[in-house]
Amino acid sequence: MKRTAVLKKLKQAAKAAGKDFSLTELTNHTGVTVGQTRSTLGRHREIDDVTARKFFDQYAKELGKGWWRK
16 A cells, blocks of 8 residues: 555544544654554555554544444
């Protein structure tokens, strides 16, 4: 999955849920905050599907279980 698609999907889900979404550029990663949940995403052009799913899973508390399947 493309990195831009991962971020776009997360941003749209946050907007639909009424949560704050922000990006912070760190040294080798991008910090992503949705509501009160923060995580980092590497700056690779392609994100492995397993990695993307685990990344999305971290936001289940804010966006609901399995939110990325919708």
